[in-house]
Amino acid sequence: MTVLAQRMRAQRLSHPARDVTDLFSSVFALQAQDVFAARLAARARGVRSLDGPLVRTWAMRGTLHLFHEDDLWVVNLLGPIFIAAGRRRRAQLGLTDELCERALPALREVLKKPLERADIVSRLAEVGIALDPKSQAPAHLLAFAAHSGVLCRGLDDTYRLLHIDCEPRDVDELWRRYRRAYGPATPDDFAAWSGLPKRQLKNLTEVTDEPAEPNGTVRMLGHFDPYLLGYRDRSAALAPEHADLVQTGGGFLTPHVVVDGRVVAVWHRDGDQIAVHPFGARPDLADEVADLGRFFEVDARLTWV
Structure with missing residues (x-):
């Protein structure tokens, strides 16, 4: 974890x-x-x-x-x-x-x-x-x-x-920025995220990722959220038996719930209802549903499906 x-x-x-x-x-x-x-x-x-x-x-x-x-x-x-x-x-x-x-x-x-x-x-x-x-x-x-x-x-x-006023940067700089955003991750993950051919990914700089421990964070993520899109191998966060519920094809991700980084449910909005389909135990979503209500400008109500 x-x-x-x-x-x-x-x-x-x-x-x-x-x-x-x-x-x-x-x-x-x-x-x-x-x-x-x-x-x-x-x-x-x-x-x-x-x-x-x-x-x-x-x-x-x-x-x-x-x-x-x-x-x-x-x-x-x-x-x-x-x-x-x-x-x-x-x-x-x-x-x-x-x-x-x-x-x-x-x-x-x-x-x-x-x-x-x-x-x-x-x-x-x-x-x-x-x-x-x-x-x-x-x-x-x-x-x-x-x-x-x-x-x-x-x-x-x-x-x-478009006006670009930046100094040129190289692939190694993109790799460092990728690792800052997605690490720990592999060069294969980087290739999938960037679209760069693997022949350009030799001799990448060694990067040390910032340490962290689980703290019980619960987040309700939307479609196309970068959390899963940043990796070729998503199995650490998304169990294979649930992958088809989240990865529905064409790069589209069903909105999903993560607890300490692991995908534990999918969700969708229906008017003022936030309908959640959990894969196991129901996570505590009160704060996230309330914030989604603010985002959608509705008095959001949680329903389990």
């Missing part, structure tokens, strides 16, 4: 963050293709608002994450890898290397203010870059631009220009 206690501490689940900056200095990023899920993840770590110097953009595994602006060096580190990985699919969609490179300065001109995808497609057409709005081409071109450090996506889902 000491390993799980260390992970809970690293993830700021047993030792809540003081504010947004404190949170992101520890966890590095929150998965954010679903902004609501990112807000739930922040709630479980003691942070009630995502107001602050945060940027939502594509990085680890080529997926949307929320970062502190000081950590946008990760875009320059990982972007070229995912640009190369997506080249074949872009070509299938008619997005040649020449067209993609030509689109970057055009996007800088188009995005003088935040825009939705459809508006971007229309304005690009006006400057000679025609995309089929019904195809996947717009999404892949915008992903190329994001990995190139040109644009990002706001919490309101509009696209806007």
